Amino acid sequence: MLFEVLRKVEEQLLKELPFVVYKKPNSKRIHVIIQKDGKLRYTKDFSEIGFVFAPFDSHTPAVLMPLHEQLQADIEEGTEPNFGSTNILDEQEREKEFHMDLVKKGAHLIEKGYLDKVVVSRELEVDCQSPPFEIFQRLLANYDSAFCYLWYHPKVGMWLGATPEILLRTTNNRLTTMSLAGTQTTVEGETPSWGQKEVDEQRMVTEYISKALQNEVSQMKVGNVESVRAGDLWHLRTKITAVYQNDLSNIIRALHPTPAVCGLPLPPARKFIMEHENYHREYYTGFLGELNIRQEIGRTSNDSRNQENKAYRSLTTSSELFVNLRCMKLADGKATLYVGGGITKDSIPENEWQETVAKSKTLLRVLSI
Numbered sequence: 405m406l407f408e409v410l411r412k413v414e415e416q417l418l419k420e421l422p423f424v425v426y427k428k429p430n431s432k433r434i435h436v437i438i439q440k441d442g443k444l445r446y447t448k449d450f451s452e453i454g455f456v457f458a459p460f461d462s463h464t465p466a467v468l469m470p471l472h473e474q475l476q477a478d479i480e481e482g483t484e485p486n487f488g489s490t491n492i493l494d495e496q497e498r499e500k501e502f503h504m505d506l507v508k509k510g511a512h513l514i515e516k517g518y519l520d521k522v523v524v525s526r527e528l529e530v531d532c533q534s535p536p537f538e539i540f541q542r543l544l545a546n547y548d549s550a551f552c553y554l555w556y557h558p559k560v561g562m563w564l565g566a567t568p569e570i571l572l573r574t575t576n577n578r579l580t581t582m583s584l585a586g587t588q589t590t591v592e593g594e595t596p597s598w599g600q601k602e603v604d605e606q607r608m609v610t611e612y613i614s615k616a617l618q619n620e621v622s623q624m625k626v627g628n629v630e631s632v633r634a635g636d637l638w639h640l641r642t643k644i645t646a647v648y649q650n651d652l653s654n655i656i657r658a659l660h661p662t663p664a665v666c667g668l669p670l671p672p673a674r675k676f677i678m679e680h681e682n683y684h685r686e687y688y689t690g691f692l693g694e695l696n697i698r699q700e701i702g703r704t705s706n707d708s709r710n711q712e713n714k715a716y717r718s719l720t721t722s723s724e725l726f727v728n729l730r731c732m733k734l735a736d737g738k739a740t741l742y743v744g745g746g747i748t749k750d751s752i753p754e755n756e757w758q759e760t761v762a763k764s765k766t767l768l769r770v771l772s773i
């Protein structure tokens with residue numbers, strides 16, 4: 405079944421028509437959305453229905469894929485994690501000097517009091533001969549708790565990733581979001597212990613989100629800080645829930661970008677990123693996912709009591725958006741990977757560099773066989 409669904413998507417790619425194939429965190433279900441024409445559509449105000457793919461730059465419009473055709477299939481049992489080995493890591497050394505310099509520049513502005521935090525990132529281009537569907541299947545096998553996706557639009561390009569970060573989940577007017585920041589590599593059998601730098605870095609994100617949502621929501625609950633695993637990495641996470649009454653666009657505007665991918669205060673951090681990173685982020689650190697999906701929930705039946713049962717059905721509208729992290733762009737036999745990390749007053753440039761190397765490993769390993 406999965407094979408058939410993926411073959412259908414492959415045909416779509418051969419015809420150069422848009423599609424997205426994805427798996428939600430801790431789920432075995434693959435979802436496919438097929439767009440029947442090659443038109444490039446954008447959201448106006450996030451009131452539309454479809455699959456949204458938004459760039460980091462919130463002034464640039466988000467691509468909207470309408471739900472022309474939807475397919476689903478379950479991942480077959482027994483798909484074992486199968487990481488390849490990689491020797492591409494050594495080549496990253498060339499980028500090291502520039503990145504460490506970027507970290508130092510950010511840290512300097514933090515010392516001067518212009519910024520509290522800034523997230524700096526880099527791109528890394530590698531040869532990639534594997535077919536996209538093969539890479540996607542390796543993502544599925546290795547990142548069970550992530551949102552894994554392969555997205556394509558002929559006028560935009562092909563993107564693929566396995567992100568651990570939820571931007572928001574809504575069901576009717578109930579909202580769940582999270583503050584995710586702080587990184588360390590996993591050591592098998594050990595639980596992580598966190599330094600002050602990571603604790604501060606993540607707390608800033610939680611405080612920012614709570615404040616940004618304050619005027620948009622009611623009944624806000626901020627959970628405890630917990631360690632969560634994403635592949636070979638640990639992060640710190642706080643779940644935040646609330647109820648909102650107004651437009652979803654207000655919530656999205658409040659949450660994108662958070663200091664988990666941009667910085668604090670937001671405007672000078674954004675300016676720093678735009679001016680000093682030596683590449684264009686495009687959709688990395690943007691967001692993607694299902695927007696305003698309508699679902700009928702309740703009892704369904706074909707028997708004579710059907711009419712009666714209809715009374716118990718209810719219509720829900722839900723959205724599930726993820727921050728586009730641990731992702732890459734595929735084009736012309738090359739994969740461009742994107743990795744970054746939060747800089748605070750306690751950042752050590754060498755450690756920040758190593759963090760981006762660790763993050764790139766999670767992606768490089770699904771590229772090599």
Ligand SMILES: C=C(O[C@H]1C=CC=C(C(=O)O)[C@@H]1O)C(=O)O
Binds near residue numbers: 525569585639744
């Ligand atoms: C910007 C990235 O991660 C963010 C999310 C989790 C942890 C992060 C950190 O520890 O710096 C970043 O804020 C990335 O992975 O490219």
